């Protein structure tokens with residue numbers, strides 16, 4: 001592996017988890033007794049291609065996150081850094097990018113809120129970037145039909161919303177993380193794009209750079225609402241049962 005193709009992962013973990021309900025910051029909440037963040041860090045460090053993981057911690061929680069990383073078994077081949085996060089996911093990712101050392105050529109951005117992504121998905125994204133794609137996102141086809149609506153607005157919750165269009169489902173994909181990038185492309189996107197967007201790949205799209213999709217995985221789902229915790233614990237239980245055979 002050339003020095004320039006060394007791969008780092010930035011894990012934005014500074015969100016509050018409002019949609020999950022009251023409690024600790026989402027990344028620090030437990031899944032089967034282990035913080036979600038530790039599951040996510042292990043999922044990234046499971047890839048032999050990953051040499052550095054930068055965790056972007058809740059702003060007041062960097063010391064706690066450093067202690068968590070020290071207290072849990074993690075692969076020796078991977079280095080870890082912790083930096084405090086920002087007000088938005090975008091700001092947090094930028095703070096993680098700013099902490100990257102020289103010699104990293106490929107950067108993955110992975111939500112702490114997707115703790116169960118399998119290593120094959122991580123490796124698939126890294127491989128596509130190393131083969132020359134500047135921006136790669138894992139994604140799945142949709143199970144539901146999607147409608148574009150005229151949103152009712154926050155002051156009218158539950159009000160009927162007029163449908164504007166029904167995009168052709170076969171052309172849509174639900175995008176996951178880790179999203180992988182050539183480092184210079186992602187740094188340029190974060191230096192250029194000022195709109196608040198919901199993923200890093202759309203910032204790269206705004207530069208006019210081609211983003212490509214590779215297969216995602218059902219277990220890379222994002223823990224967003226309380227029911228997702230139930231699903232995550234069921235996935236962990238199934239993995240444990242399968243390991244037992």
Ligand SMILES: Nc1ccn([C@@H]2O[C@H](COP(=O)(O)OP(=O)(O)OP(=O)(O)O)[C@@H](O)[C@H]2O)c(=O)n1
Nearest residue numbers: 012013014015016017018019087088092112113
């Ligand atoms: N200021 C922020 C906001 C979000 N994130 C991270 O971005 C990822 C995706 O965000 P999301 O699932 O929306 O997490 P929260 O912002 O915590 O959720 P909510 O919107 O329900 O508060 C999470 O790993 C979250 O920790 C972050 O690092 N910094």
Ligand SMILES: C[C@](O)(CO)[C@H](O)COP(=O)(O)O
Nearest residue numbers: 089111175176177198199222
């Ligand atoms: C980056 C992401 O996970 C891709 O699906 C998603 O856009 C994050 O959205 P969130 O609202 O910040 O959870």
